[in-house]
Amino acid sequence: MESFAPPLQESIAGQRSPLGLYAPSPVYLTGEEQLRITTVSNTAGLTLTIAGRILGPDNRVRPFEFPHTPNSNRTTATTTIALSEGWLLGLEAKVTSGTMTFGAVWALMELVRGQGNAARVVSSLQSDFVTPVSPLEWPGEAAVNSLESDGCLRSIVGTLPGAGVEISETVPTGARWELLALHLALITSATVANRIPALSLDDGASLYFASCAAGNETASATWSNEFGQGTGFSFNATGLISNAALPVGIKLPAGGRIRSSTIALQAGDQYAAPRYLVREWFDV
Amino acid sequence: MAVGDYVQCNACGGTYQPILADGSEYYHACPSQRAIDDGPDPADVTGKTRKVKLVAIDNRRNENIAGVDDKGKAIIKSEGLGVTVITDVSKLPPTLTTGG
Numbered sequence: 001m002e003s004f005a006p007p008l009q010e011s012i013a014g015q016r017s018p019l020g021l022y023a024p025s026p027v028y029l030t031g032e033e034q035l036r037i038t039t040v041s042n043t044a045g046l047t048l049t050i051a052g053r054i055l056g057p058d059n060r061v062r063p064f065e066f067p068h069t070p071n072s073n074r075t076t077a078t079t080t081i082a083l084s085e086g087w088l089l090g091l092e093a094k095v096t097s098g099t100m101t102f103g104a105v106w107a108l109m110e111l112v113r114g115q116g117n118a119a120r121v122v123s124s125l126q127s128d129f130v131t132p133v134s135p136l137e138w139p140g141e142a143a144v145n146s147l148e149s150d151g152c153l154r155s156i157v158g159t160l161p162g163a164g165v166e167i168s169e170t171v172p173t174g175a176r177w178e179l180l181a182l183h184l185a186l187i188t189s190a191t192v193a194n195r196i197p198a199l200s201l202d203d204g205a206s207l208y209f210a211s212c213a214a215g216n217e218t219a220s221a222t223w224s225n226e227f228g229q230g231t232g233f234s235f236n237a238t239g240l241i242s243n244a245a246l247p248v249g250i251k252l253p254a255g256g257r258i259r260s261s262t263i264a265l266q267a268g269d270q271y272a273a274p275r276y277l278v279r280e281w282f283d284v
Numbered sequence: 285m286a287v288g289d290y291v292q293c294n295a296c297g298g299t300y301q302p303i304l305a306d307g308s309e310y311y312h313a314c315p316s317q318r319a320i321d322d323g324p325d326p327a328d329v330t331g332k333t334r335k336v337k338l339v340a341i342d343n344r345r346n347e348n349i350a351g352v353d354d355k356g357k358a359i360i361k362s363e364g365l366g367v368t369v370i371t372d373v374s375k376l377p378p379t380l381t382t383g384g
Binding site for chain 2: 044159255
């Protein structure tokens, strides 16, 4: 003889369910949980404001709000606040002061129990990149980790090296880069030689890609070496321009380097400060 | 440091802005070697070419973050020989400001 469980009855918002539970939210706070926000950022001078509402056991809605300042060096910054007992109705975090571009701040909201290093995560509520106009919201869309999205588009002017020194740029700790394009000017000295600049990508030690200028760069001139995704190889000895390709979509880990390596570089040759465009994500 | 300030690395001689124009921080790391003149190239009878010797750059600076201390302050990987703040921006090489 078959037996059937009684059909589940749907609770109606604002009314008690068949089990006597009033459930305006999937999260009930006992008063021992805390809200922890963790951010990673590459931009100074930003402040986030986190706001939310709790429906208390006395049926009163209690709004709360607190500020949070991200670090600008891609290390994590956390702020934790105690939450009162009741139903967590909603949370929102957005950038409320400072100037930034999309992808410059990633935030994670969690419920934790305990203090400091002893805190234990009860629930990861939401994570995503945050801007002044696109807040991190709970309840909301699916969580986004810090290596997703289009990334933070950054135009960087690197180090002007000394004479006779190659350029060397390093992916910062906590970052992951995709190199989109790089402009590298070489001012050659009067010493006669055929220089051939190459651009190499490595993980900090082992080289995994190199691309070089498509011709000889002669003395007493300023040569523009352009490296870019989707660029073909070309060389214009009159216009002093060399174009060379970069692999599409190649990623560099933290500590990885973008370096020049120049055949026949002379002691008096001078590279300009490299200018490059990268997409950046946070590898945390 | 503020946006627009320049410093020069005392190990490699590189010049850079610790805070870029968009407000993001820039972390310098020295290259490993430099080319120095090693006299005329004896193989060149015209005397127009020079020999070059690559020498290692000692006490290299690496400003990338190795970790944070007890107070949450970032610790850089290597101080090297430190940096010199460039107070007179008129002395900046034109290749830095124009891109060459």
